[in-house]
């Protein structure tokens with residue numbers, strides 16, 4: 001953990017490993033083809049790699065969408081759109097300091113599984129990336145329920161479910 005609140009290189013390796021596992025779990029849950037994540041890659045970014053206006057210190061992570069036609073216009077998501085997960089290193093590292101301690105591997109797996117479920121639902125289930133606040137709130141509930149189901153039984157995950165359910169948004 002660095003003093004700047006950003007991931008160190010070794011933190012980044014840990015979250016990359018957690019991402020690989022999350023990809024496998026999500027692929028299994030949604031019965032995706034074995035090469036689905038290769039054919040539909042996403043970017044995993046941290047604050048260092050993100051434009052300042054995208055940074056939100058109040059969430060652990062957010063999904064971002066890149067318009068495949070590079071028009072720069074905001075529009076409804078298309079199947080060929082390209083998604084990314086932006087991890088908020090400071091929020092994640094702060095959560096690791098809570099009295100109820102978590103480790104980066106477990107928290108990373110939780111956050112990444114949640115975000116990848118969002119991406120699959122945007123891509124394959126017609127969920128609108130630009131849904132109304134009410135639609136987004138409902139979608140959060142669905143995504144959390146699926147994530148919970150997928151990670152049930154993973155060691156020390158229960159306290160993370162409670163943390164999320166207490167209002168922290170990812």
Ligand SMILES: [Zn+2]
Pocket residue numbers: 114118140143169170
């Ligand atoms: Zn979410």
